[in-house]
Amino acid sequence: MLPTVTHALTNTIIFGFDSAWSDRSPGAICSLRLDSAGHMSFEEPQLVRFDFDDKVIAYIDERKESYARAVVAIDQPTVVPNASGMRPVERVAASPVSYAGGGVQPAYTGGNKAAMFGDEAPIWRFKASLGANDDPEQARDESRGLFLVEVFPALALLGLDDRFSDHKCAPKYNPRNKKFKTKDWNRVIDTLTTSAEGLGLVECAEWCSGMRTDTKPTKATQDKLDSVICALVGYIWIACAKTDSIMLGNLETGYMVTPASPEVTERLRAKATKLDLRCTGGHTAD
DSSP: OOOOBOSOOOSEEEEEEEOTTSSSSOEEEEEEEEOTTOOEEEEEEEEEOOOTTOHHHHHHHHHHTTOSEEEEEESSOSOOOOSSSOOHHHHHHHHHHHHTTOOOOOOOSSGGGHHHHSTTOHHHHHHHHHOOBOOHHHHHHOSSEEEEEEOOHHHHHHHHOHHHHSTTOOOOOOTTSTTOOHHHHHHHHHHHHHHHHHTTOHHHHHHHHHGGGOSSOOHHHHHHHHHHHHHHHHHHHHHBOGGGEEEEEETTTEEEEEEOOHHHHHHHHHHHHHHTOOEEEOOOOO
């Protein structure tokens, strides 16, 4: 089920940022831009990394100045108060992701995750330098401002393509993983192409389709694809019907926004109810 655009966006830029969670290896960033007349353009992904030179901040600052509203959809936990274990939102996300044969990496501040989420982790320097509003609902409702929104590509793919949400059908598209399948890589590309076309994001769809020519994808190529997933999730969140997306969790213990089909919504709601975690939006299964 393709999302339905219900809000004609103008004067808005949406960044898709696959941060790689640390400054040890690069991630990727791209942008969808809607000018004052609503004309859409797409800047294809670039490899970037968190660093002390704030190059990611410079990338965002340089581009956002021309737009009233800027949304950074980031594939990284942005609220991590827990010292160990999974955040509640990750336990909820794990329900459909695990059913589909994928995994959810927990975020916590201690132990082996200190470099990613401890006091000196790059994400907190990034957030402080960015100075964005953390509330995803305000990103949707306000026409001006800078907003940071947490997304999760592995979960988003299940909501964008029903084939991926079936039992053990999550795509294996990480070239570094021994379970990598070229068939899955191409299916992810096709899903992103179809989704972008359905949303009227012509340049983005063309870029995604062009990735089919890469017969030997690398992790860097996957990072670029993930940045596009992030951007699409951000666009769907603010431009499409509220039933097309779901918000899990809260700003105190952690949250995610994601596209959600009726089947994925049902699994998320059932788990959220068990954990007494907020779950808003999404479809109603027939």
